[in-house]
Amino acid sequence: MRDCGSKNGTFVNGTLLQAPVPLKDGDNIQIATGVTLTFVDAGATTPLFFEGQRGLIIDNDSRQVWLRGQELEPPLSTQQYRLLHLLYENAGKVVTREEIIRVVWPDAVSGGVSEQAIDALVRRLRDRLAEVDPDHQYVVTVRGHGFRLENAP
Template identity: 40%
Template structure:
């Protein structure tokens, strides 16, 4: 076996995986909203629930995590997700009715941290919440400033500078770049990247898309090297 993968702050089981967390439920359907509140309360979480997208935007910065239903009566769920991501780093788990790759991809592109399709079991819901919160907490505990040559990553401010550029990265693009920079010079497989950044919730094609986006935003296609048949590596910056 190879050397263990370095992840900022050793983001694994020692984090507080069961909460309690302050969770905002956003769901227009009353039955679904009450079911979520009941399941979360039974697991010991602090829960607030709203029935509209506008209420979600008003309270997004006050929660540890947001469970966002896609079918809202006032605003499009994906629009709400994008708006939340524009104003805060609060993690969002999107809850929908279709377990399709398209729905998953749309939720990801809108800024969601995970996608959960109905029907699901309460145990799966709590496992997804725990995984998202574990990754979020680990990222916040990473070293405040990581420098790799001309690449500088300010973890606290979520800012990146490279060759005079200060690109605006999505949450997942930032987490992916931080993972690669933490393991600079080491080839990371797509499976490792998916596990550490997405928690096995996304396809390997998602990794390729995000790497391509990072190369474009950083203005250097050679910074992240593709190792054919294996994965990706941060080259010397």
């Protein structure tokens, strides 16, 4: 935060700014004559959900997963998150096992990830999503082709 030569000055937590300062969550900023604002750090905020909202929402910046307006806690494992994010970015489309290997296990050598490993990861992800929404199957198997995310309405 810096003052750009205003006539009344800019204050952060009651101190007149003489040089630029970084803002922290909860800092009070006073501008003009008596206008006070409170800085809220983006990392300290959560998405706004409407009552009764259904479906899956991913905030990729914070790696938060929301299901039916409820944050998935504890967070998904790295592999589960990578798989879910891949499916989410391709919602309604089939994602092949090869695409999953490329994204979830980027360092794997060709043929180094078995179908059983993929199936186990999908099962664990389904189980985590079912903890919050047992009435909807989010990850659907498309036999012979791969998997598809079916987000709830």
